[in-house]
Amino acid sequence: MSVDTIVDASTGTLLTGARLFDGTSGELLTGHAIEIDREGTIVALGEEADVVRAAAPDARRIDLGGRVLSPGLINMHVHFGLALPGTAGDLVSGGSDGDLLLVMADSARRTLLAGVTTVRLVGESRYLDFALRRGVRAGAVDGPRIFTAGHALCCTGGHGWESDALEGDGPDDFRRLTRLQIREGADLIKVCVSGGIAGEHEQIDTPQLFDDEMAAVIQVAHDWGRKVTAHVGPSSTLDRAIRLGLDCVEHGYELTRETTDLMAEHGVWYVPTITVSRCADFFDEQGVPAWMKERALGAGPRHWESLENAIASGVKIAMGTDMPPAAGFDGTTATVREMEFMVDAGMSPLDVMRSATSRAAELIGDESFGTIRVGARADFVAMADDPTSDVSALRGIDWVMKDGRVYRDDQEATR
Numbered sequence: 001m002s003v004d005t006i007v008d009a010s011t012g013t014l015l016t017g018a019r020l021f022d023g024t025s026g027e028l029l030t031g032h033a034i035e036i037d038r039e040g041t042i043v044a045l046g047e048e049a050d051v052v053r054a055a056a057p058d059a060r061r062i063d064l065g066g067r068v069l070s071p072g073l074i075n076m077h078v079h080f081g082l083a084l085p086g087t088a089g090d091l092v093s094g095g096s097d098g099d100l101l102l103v104m105a106d107s108a109r110r111t112l113l114a115g116v117t118t119v120r121l122v123g124e125s126r127y128l129d130f131a132l133r134r135g136v137r138a139g140a141v142d143g144p145r146i147f148t149a150g151h152a153l154c155c156t157g158g159h160g161w162e163s164d165a166l167e168g169d170g171p172d173d174f175r176r177l178t179r180l181q182i183r184e185g186a187d188l189i190k191v192c193v194s195g196g197i198a199g200e201h202e203q204i205d206t207p208q209l210f211d212d213e214m215a216a217v218i219q220v221a222h223d224w225g226r227k228v229t230a231h232v233g234p235s236s237t238l239d240r241a242i243r244l245g246l247d248c249v250e251h252g253y254e255l256t257r258e259t260t261d262l263m264a265e266h267g268v269w270y271v272p273t274i275t276v277s278r279c280a281d282f283f284d285e286q287g288v289p290a291w292m293k294e295r296a297l298g299a300g301p302r303h304w305e306s307l308e309n310a311i312a313s314g315v316k317i318a319m320g321t322d323m324p325p326a327a328g329f330d331g332t333t334a335t336v337r338e339m340e341f342m343v344d345a346g347m348s349p350l351d352v353m354r355s356a357t358s359r360a361a362e363l364i365g366d367e368s369f370g371t372i373r374v375g376a377r378a379d380f381v382a383m384a385d386d387p388t389s390d391v392s393a394l395r396g397i398d399w400v401m402k403d404g405r406v407y408r409d410d411q412e413a414t415r
């Protein structure tokens with residue numbers, strides 16, 4: 001993960017010699033080539049000889065030597081400025097805006113090098129996520145494509161208030177807070193409707209928002225064309241939110257089969273973040289207090305059952321970690337470990353790969369990435385083995401491209 005070479009894509013690029021997972025199909029395409037223009041868009045995909053013959057004569061050619069090429073991964077639950085209770089979090093939240101932005105930029109760069117080419121941020125601080133998004137777009141910072149909720153919203157003393165969720169009470173407050181995020185540039189709205197792991201004064205199943213408050217958030221967001229995702233633990237709170245039009249559920253620590261059936265019926269998405277109830281070493285590294293670690297790991301069995309219920313109900317699932325995407329976990333990254341857990345819980349490797357590519361793009365509502373097809377952005381990861389038959393193949397990601405630029409190439413020195 002140390003290679004940081006940036007090849008200037010001043011001309012077009014030809015990718016040859018890869019087996020392609022296109023983001024949806026279970027059949028890997030072989031003998032095909034991809035042409036990418038200088039702006040980072042896929043402009044040709046077809047039989048290798050045809051694409052090479054028709055390509056711009058000055059196109060740079062990259063031979064992937066039989067490796068598997070997949071759309072870059074999309075992580076749907078990320079906090080670049082993550083500040084959990086405890087020593088590591090205190091350092092982050094105690095810093096100046098400049099300090100925090102550097103922490104976020106560093107996390108963004110590591111995320112991209114880990115093969116995550118798009119993220120959905122679901123709760124940041126001080127509106128620095130918008131500055132970071134501008135920096136990445138302008139090419140000043142190496143990072144994934146960013147979709148962000150701005151600040152998360154909660155009730156007074158509600159989940160996340162210590163980590164800069166904005167507090168409100170009553171529907172007027174929630175209308176104003178939602179509009180404020182949209183004014184700043186939010187792509188979606190994140191609202192905490194119940195307690196969670198990281199608040200000492202609450203329980204995972206503490207109901208926190210009243211119906212009129214949830215309805216206010218959802219109606220304003222939908223009027224302005226934004227989806228609403230909710231931090232939620234218990235089924236009782238979630239059932240109310242679903243009937244009010246909620247789009248997506250984060251964590252869902254205590255979902256019954258009745259609730260996951262209701263989610264499927266209403267087309268509500270699920271981002272399980274299953275790693276957060278089983279990442280003991282990460283909590284130790286972060287120096288979180290004993291009560292939090294205990295609560296997180298204690299939620300593990302019920303959280304797992306929630307994921308199994310969602311799979312059994314046929315709920316639409318997208319991959320997200322809550323942990324920093326590139327953070328170490330069992331010898332790989334949190335992102336890859338999350339995907340392995342999803343398979344262990346009952347999803348097929350192919351469905352898990354879709355949940356981190358084409359399906360995640362569908363939830364974001366922007367399908368210019370997440371699949372390999374003409375017209376899509378050139379965001380890719382490459383690895384030796386086929387992740388649609390075993391997602392642990394992602395442990396071998398050794399090449400990352402975003403918008404047609406190579407950001408990581410572990411084998412460059414040996415070519």
Ligand SMILES: [Zn+2]
Nearest residue numbers: 077079122322
């Ligand atoms: Zn989170």
